[in-house]
Amino acid sequence: MDGQLQRNLGANLRKWRTKRQLSQEALADVLAVHRTYMGGIERGERNLTLRSVEQIAETLHLDPLELLRDQSSG
């Protein structure tokens, strides 16, 4: 369980990005974070705060809870 939310977030962001054929660097630019930090988020390595999750969701016009949900199946 521990770290599951951040892993879900990373997987969902990566899926969102690749569906739009954006590079990690391009998404990092959109979110105003460094490219290496973006990589860490996508790999589920970053223990983000709730507000950071909200800011990402707001920027991408997504539901923050959807970003945290396990969408690996289906």
Add this chain to the structure above:
Amino acid sequence: MDGQLQRNLGANLRKWRTKRQLSQEALADVLAVHRTYMGGIERGERNLTLRSVEQIAETLHLDPLELLRDQSSG
């Protein structure tokens, strides 16, 4: 939007606690946090990390996403 997740968390935790007729101090003890910090969480003032939310959920045997969801209506 900003701060909505932490406000949902606080409201849901308070609802969970009062339903069980636990004091804020008792819940703070269960979660191994200071009583004043517990108060801040319940008031939605604490910008917790994803792992902290998971730890709270795990300790209380709740779904972390349910804790973050707006359950004020219905």
